[in-house]
Amino acid sequence: MRLELGYIHITDIRFGDASKVEDGVLYVNAEEVEALVLRDERITSVKVDMARPGESVRITPVKDVIEPRVKVEGPGGMFPGVISPVDTVGSGKTHVLKGAAVVTTGTIVGFQEGILDMSGVGADYTPFSKTNNLVLVIIPRKGLGSHEHEHAVREAGLKTAVYLGELARELTPDSTEVFETLPLTEGVKQFPDLPRVGYVQMLQSQGLLHDTYVYGVDAKRILPTLMSPTEVMDGAIISGNCVSACDKNPTYVHQNNPIVHDLFARHGKDLNFAAMIITNENVYLADKIRSSDWTSNLCAFLSLDGVIISEEGFGNPDTDLMMNCRKITDKGIKTVVITDEYAGQDGASQSLADAHESADALVTGGNANQVVTLPRMDKIIGSEEYVGIIAGGWDQNKHEDGTITVEIQAITGATSEVGFAHLSAR
Amino acid sequence: MSKKRVVHYINQFFAQIGGEEMAHVKPEYREGPLGPGLAFGPAFGDHAEIVGTVICGDSYFNENMEEAKAELLKMIKAAKPDLFIAGPAFNAGRYGVACGAISEAVKNELGIPVLTGMYEENPGADMFKSAVYIVSTRNSAVGMRDAVKKMSALALKMLKDEPIGASSEDHYIPQGIRVNLFEKDRGSKRAVDMLLKKLKDQPYVTEYPMPAFDRVDPQPAVKDIRSAKIALVTSGGIVPKGNPDHIESSSATKYGRYDLEGVNYLSKNRYATAHGGYDPSYANEDPDRVVPVDMMREFEKEEKIGSLYRYFFSTVGNGTAVKNAKAFAEEFSKELIEENVQAVILTST
Amino acid sequence: MVKEIERAGIPVVHICTVTPISQTVGANRIVPAIAIPHPLGDPSLPLEEEKAVRRRIMNAALKALSTEISEQTVFDVD
Known part of the structure; x- marks a missing residue:
């Protein structure tokens, strides 16, 4: 499967009469976005806002972050099985509004949403302080159940990202990148002397605010399976979770x-990136045993020499x-x-809930219990009511001077277990 | 700006008094830097200087540890240091122990920053790594130049009151405390690099060595369960609605103790979970699914157990530090022992 | 918590879904539960059957507490 990504670099985001991209600026017609979101009758109101890198802005409680993309060539559309009809994606051409993102917030669904600061110390911990964000503050219908609430917000974010992605359809990319995975035997022949490397991605699949969807299928109902790594670039996997915000993968990630990107970067040079395997993290022990059996069998079946395994979440996963x-x-x-750690605020406790000697090569996204005090922000998008x-928060963690003390656990994307961030620990 | 005052500790060998045959020499103080101390001068520049050197034979120190420490402390205190450095001891065992012990003593008695340096397998490293900063050095004096570079850099950080980074940044032996740092490369690239090394059978350094968990011997069985008083404990976060103790949804620092007098089951109108790590809908619909009060009451009636203890204990086991959980259990176990509770059923989500 | 209770001198049975964690961490008497969000229940069953499942797990817990062991043991739920 061969996919070309064409990047249109976005350096600013502004409201405008017509939604468009011009000279690297993303203009958004807020009424159109509101109308799009309000088509869902589960949502009573939506406020469209913006947050740019360096601004004194805090967004919370953050549910998902999504990158606007559009398929311009090849089968399928963005977020197949969820927004676009089911069809295999991951080949042809896709345009990306690089530097832009859709962020969803609003009233809280559970305990698990995150904080995203555009400046100050908190901004160092979240990758989304560097993107130009269109923020949707979504208020659901009164009495809407929490599962439905989560679902409505999730779809609103994805639809808005598709709407923005469409603006890139006719544009000429500023830069392009090509990714290709060959069928099994051809792949072996292409680089016969390089080690065959696979990527096992564990998907959070533990229930409300803990789910992930693959082509629209709830990941807790999948058996481990193979994917072309390019499929994820077209939105084959989407996030329905943000627990705890630091180590869950938003759709953007x-x-x-x-x-996937860093393995492709070495593909054909010092490794042969053969396949991506997705598996789940279910709440039944039998599922855990079955899925890990299946995953290891797939790795052997593909004659892999090396594998990177990424976790999502902590505790029983x-x-x-x-x-x-x-x-x-x-x-x-x-x-x-790759994992992250819960070593206590003082860093002195056991980092993981489980351990095995075979995990002798481990990359960590850092200790999620580390405490930071976030500065007062001039503007809050969403509400600080839930911090x-x-x-990662606790009773009375909001101070009179407007500062907030939290564990970095509460910061969206801080201790990414797919290695999206630079944080680590020793 | 006046230079900060540093006192340096070395053994008889590095003081050029002699080798093993002179290891019995008693503590002495000399003005200014000596031996390896001379190498610190250029690195300290205008910021600091070694004003004095304390020397002690390795055998004397290890055989008369308390006296040696007391004598040395007196000399060190008199020199009014802002910082104390010992070694580096490389892989010399008794020297390493002496460096660790005197550094710890100076830190505790004089309250000034201290550091030493040694090879990670030096027995002194294991003994003192959590008490003082020990810069990781090579196993012999061949690594002197590198050791001085790293030790002086850490010393200057301490003298300037700059925050100490993670062990990999400031080159000290990990203290058993996890410290966050920002790496140059993102995690995914570090993972790919590590895998490539592992595939080529080249050395690599894991970012978190697998821990060893301690064990407790099992208690004897309950002799007569039919007459036993049994308590319920949970890490599943079941609390009275409204979470009166404000137990955190994650990283709990508290636990709750809740009265079950007259409670025959946990009604969804009165109890809910405060746990932020799992889908709460099932527990909230029927909290007995996590804390089985209903079944314990039935067992009481059927005389399958003596009684259910009057209180149940609850915390949130979600990213909660082992240290906290341990402290909770230590505390409520005292009550359970006093109240003659003979067994505990602990449920986890 | 489970180890501290045992250390304090009280026999304890750990009812949990992910028994491997319990074993790694060092519980001695372990009884497997249904699922993480509902260890002692099964929402897919009618109430009476769900209670029967809870009873079976709790019976196993009582049996575990009454059984002498010399090493970590995962007890079966009948």
Whole structure:
């Protein structure tokens, strides 16, 4: 499968009479976006706002972040099985508004949404302080159940990203990049002397605010399976989760999966990026055993020499991570795992809920319990009402001077377990 | 600006008094830098200088540790240092222990920043790495230049009151405390680089060595469960609605103790979960799915158990530090022992 | 928590879904549960059957507490 990504670089975002991209500026007609979102009768009101890098703005509680993209050649459309009809994506051409993002917020669904600061110390911890963000503040119908609430907000974000992505359809990209994965035997022949490397992505799949969707299928109902890595670039995997905000993958991170990109960067040079395998992290032990068996069998079946395994979340998924690592290692395959840590605010406690000696090559996204005090912001998009109850916050953590003390756990994308961020720990 | 005052500790060998045959020499103080201390001068520049050197034989120190420490402390205190450096000791075992011990003593007694340096396998490293900063050095004096470079850089940070970074940034032996840092490369690239090294059988450094978990011997079984008083404990975060103790949805710093007097089951109108790590809908619909009060009451009636203890204990086991959870259990276990509770059923989500 | 209770001198049974974590961490008496969000229940069952499932798990817990062990043991739910 061969996909060309054409990047249109966005350096600013502004409201305008007509939605368009001009000289790197994304203009958005707010009424059109509102009308689009309000088509969903589960939503009573939406406020469209903007946040740019460096501004004194805090967005919270953040649910998802999405990158606007559009398919210009090849089968399928963005977010297949969810927004576009089901069709295999990942080939042809896709245009990307690089530097722009859609951020969804509004009333809280659970405890698990995040904080996104555009400036100050908090901005160092979230990758989305560097994007020009269109923010949707979504208020659902009164009495709407939490599952439906989450679903409505999720779809509103994706639809808006598709709407913005369409603006890039006729544009000429500022730069392009090509990614290609060959069928199994051709792939072997292409670089016969390079080690065959695979990527095992564990998808959070534990229920409300903990779900991930693959071509519209709830990931807790999948068996581990193979994908072309380019499929994720067209939105084949979307996020229905943000628990805890620091280490869950927003849709933006799936679209830009950094492990996929960094493996492609070495493809044909010192490794042969053979395949991507997705698996889940379910709440039943039997599922954990079955999925890790299946994943390791797929790795062996593909004659892989090395595998990178990324986790999503913490606690019981640490067991899925260790099961995957142990079983894949037992097949004679070299492994590296990526996780993050919950070592306590003082860093002195055990970092993981589970451990196995086979996990001897580990990359960490840092200790999520580390405490930071975030400065007062001139503008709050959403509401600071929830910063005491979201994961990583606590009662009375908001101070009189407007500062907020939280664990970085509460910051969207701070300890990414697909390695999207630079944070680590020793 | 006046230079900060540094006192340096070395053994008889590096003081050029002699080798093993002179390891018995007692503590002495000399003005100014000596031996390896001379190498620190250029690195300190205008910021600091070694004003004095304390010397002690390795055997004397290890065989008379308390006396040696007391004598050395007196000399060090008199020199009014702003910072204390010991070693580097490389892989010399007794020297390493001495460097660690005297550094710890100076830190505790004089309250000034201290550091030492040694090879990671030096027995002194294991003994003192969590007490003082020990810069990781090579295993012999061949690594002197590198050790001085790293030690002086850390010393200057301490003297300037700059925050100390993670062990990999400031080159000290990990203290068993996880410290965050921003790496040059993002995590995914570090993972790819690590895998390539592992595939080529080249050395690589994991960012988190797998921990060893401690074990507790099992308690003997309950002799007669039919007469036993049993308590319920949960990490599933079930609390009275409204979460009166404000237990955090993640990284809990508290636990709750809730009265079950007259409670025959956990009604969804009165109890809910405060746990932020799982889908709460099932627990909120029927909290007995997490804390089975209903079944314990039935067991009481059927005389399958003696009684259910009057209170249940609840916290949120979601990203909660082991240290906190341990402290909770230590505290409520005292009550359980006093109240003659004979067994605990602990439920986790 | 489970280890501290045991250390304090009280026999304890850990009812949990992810028994491997319990084993890694060091619980001694372990009884497997249904699922993480509902360890002692099964929302897919009618109420009576759900209670029967809870009873079976709790019976196993009582059996675990009454059984002498010398090493970590995962007890079966009948």
